[in-house]
Amino acid sequence: MAKVRDVYDYLNQIAPFDLQESYDNAGLLIGNFDNTVSAVLVCLDSTPEVVTEAIERGANLIVAHHPIIFSGLKSITGSNYIEETIILAIKNNINIIAIHTNLDNILTNGVNEKIAQQLGLTNLKILSPLNDEGQLGAGIIGELSKSMTESQFIDSLKKSMELKVVRHTKFIDRDIRKVAVCGGSGSFLLEKAITQQADAFITADFKYHQFFDADGQLVIFDIGHYESEKYTIELLVDLIKNKFSNFATHYTKHITNPVFYN
Ligand SMILES: [Zn+2]
Numbered sequence: 001m002a003k004v005r006d007v008y009d010y011l012n013q014i015a016p017f018d019l020q021e022s023y024d025n026a027g028l029l030i031g032n033f034d035n036t037v038s039a040v041l042v043c044l045d046s047t048p049e050v051v052t053e054a055i056e057r058g059a060n061l062i063v064a065h066h067p068i069i070f071s072g073l074k075s076i077t078g079s080n081y082i083e084e085t086i087i088l089a090i091k092n093n094i095n096i097i098a099i100h101t102n103l104d105n106i107l108t109n110g111v112n113e114k115i116a117q118q119l120g121l122t123n124l125k126i127l128s129p130l131n132d133e134g135q136l137g138a139g140i141i142g143e144l145s146k147s148m149t150e151s152q153f154i155d156s157l158k159k160s161m162e163l164k165v166v167r168h169t170k171f172i173d174r175d176i177r178k179v180a181v182c183g184g185s186g187s188f189l190l191e192k193a194i195t196q197q198a199d200a201f202i203t204a205d206f207k208y209h210q211f212f213d214a215d216g217q218l219v220i221f222d223i224g225h226y227e228s229e230k231y232t233i234e235l236l237v238d239l240i241k242n243k244f245s246n247f248a249t250h251y252t253k254h255i256t257n258p259v260f261y262n
Contacts, residue, residue, distance in 0.1 A: 002244055002246055007097065007240065007244070008097055010244075015105070015109070015110060016102060017099075019102040019105045019106065020100060020105070021101040024101045025098065026067055026102050028097050029068060029069045030068075030069075031061070031094065031095025038059060038061075039250065040244075041057060041062050041063070041250050042062075042251055043065075043254070046062050046064040050062065050256065060095060061094070061097065067100055104138060105130070105138060107140070110140075112139060114232060116140050118160050118161055119144075120160070121140075121144060121179055127182065127192050127193060128189055139203075140180070141180045141198055142178075142181070144179060147176060148177075149175060157223070161228075164261055166221055169214040170216075172217075172219060178199050179198060179199065179201075180196065181201075182202075183228045184204055184229055185225065186203030187205060194218055199219070200218060200221055201220050202221045203228060204224050206222045
């Protein structure tokens with residue numbers, strides 16, 4: 001019988017929780033390491049709907065990318081979706097693990113490798129390495145097997161990431177071969193992408209003024225936060241399934257993206 005601790009330890013082997021950013025709150029957020037795992041439900045965001053789904057499907061462990069508890073709570077009365085999620089989880093003995101920036105900060109089996117694979121990039125390297133070994137750090141940079149025009153690239157990007165809409169900066173009339181990637185809010189890596197001569201930078205959460213910083217040196221493609229990370233669910237399901245055969249691991253049925261397009 002696998003315990004919550006076994007799943008945590010396994011995730012810790014893949015993406016050590018120590019690698020999380022200082023502002024982050026990845027780890028076991030709700031529950032107990034000694035609880036026996038009945039089944040796992042994987043999601044990007046633990047919401048009340050996701051917790052309800054876990055209860056209905058008999059999964060007492062949720063593995064989420066985003067930590068539902070991120071900053072200090074002074075009361076838990078159910079007055080917002082965070083508190084509702086916490087109350088629902090505790091009342092129903094649901095454990096919640098968040099594997100967040102630690103999963104962003106690894107080369108192999110991380111959020112960004114998964115995106116790079118979707119895009120067909122090879123020769124992957126960490127965009128902003130934490131040390132000389134280059135296995136750890138933020139973002140990834142890689143190459144397409146053959147270069148594409150910017151409009152070919154945008155078509156291929158929409159197809160491979162299943163996107164309806166992409167926000168991007170002005171085309172600079174340069175073929176795209178070298179591509180930098182950062183799932184989620186990656187604007188802090190723009191300079192690194194430029195320095196390493198990426199032709200395109202794929203990420204999310206760019207603000208109006210930050211788009212100007214592309215400055216004709218590459219094209220920024222802002223594909224949306226949820227859209228950039230959605231394959232992380234598949235990544236985690238596959239990893240957990242391959243390791244543990246004594247319980248089921250499910251994808252959530254809910255699309256938790258809070259952003260809608262019309
Ligand atoms: Zn994210």
